[in-house]
Amino acid sequence: xxxxxxxxxxxxxxxxxxxxxxxxxxxxxxxxxxxxxxxxxxxxxxxxxxxxxxxxxxxxxxxxxxxxxxxxxxxxxxxxxxxxxxxxxxxxxxxxxxxxxxxxxxxxxxxxxxxxxxxxxxxxxxxxxxxxxxxxxxxxxxxxxxxxxxxxxxxxxxxxxxxxxxxxxxxxxxxxxxxxxxxxx
Numbered sequence: 001x002x003x004x005x006x007x008x009x010x011x012x013x014x015x016x017x018x019x020x021x022x023x024x025x026x027x028x029x030x031x032x033x034x035x036x037x038x039x040x041x042x043x044x045x046x047x048x049x050x051x052x053x054x055x056x057x058x059x060x061x062x063x064x065x066x067x068x069x070x071x072x073x074x075x076x077x078x079x080x081x082x083x084x085x086x087x088x089x090x091x092x093x094x095x096x097x098x099x100x101x102x103x104x105x106x107x108x109x110x111x112x113x114x115x116x117x118x119x120x121x122x123x124x125x126x127x128x129x130x131x132x133x134x135x136x137x138x139x140x141x142x143x144x145x146x147x148x149x150x151x152x153x154x155x156x157x158x159x160x161x162x163x164x165x166x167x168x169x170x171x172x173x174x175x176x177x178x179x180x181x182x183x184x185x
């Protein structure tokens with residue numbers, strides 16, 4: 001039988017009131033609060049960000065302030081740059097490929113609450129993973145919704161809300177974001 005944490009990572013309905021999940025949430029909140037008083041040149045920054053996001057490559061940067069639910073659900077490639085005020089609700093994995101740039105105030109939401117209003121009263125949700133390809137650029141204020149995949153070499157215009165998958169080599173914009181044109185070809 002799966003734990004609630006295993007269900008969360010498997011995109012199954014899970015109870016976010018589970019003690020293991022609450023401990024993870026609490027740890028991330030403490031690490032994010034520490035980051036609020038730092039900048040990327042602060043000597044304490046690297047140790048703090050590595051504790052929050054295990055496995056973050058030395059070539060990748062997350063500029064504080066930064067907020068996330070767990071931290072260990074964030075998987076970054078090499079040379080990823082995440083600008084100020086990013087929010088990553090990482091109950092589901094958020095994977096970002098090499099050389100991707102994320103503008104300020106971007107938001108990544110993996111939680112998906114039940115559609116039925118009575119079911120939403122329970123402390124239950126699913127967490128659908130988000131995948132961003134290599135060499136992408138997400139402009140400021142982009143919102144990426146649960147379960148979305150953005151292909152390689154994409155540009156997502158500032159202020160866009162990405163509600164469905166975007167194929168590689170696309171420029172997408174709008175609310176909801178739609179492909180405006182193909183890139184690199």
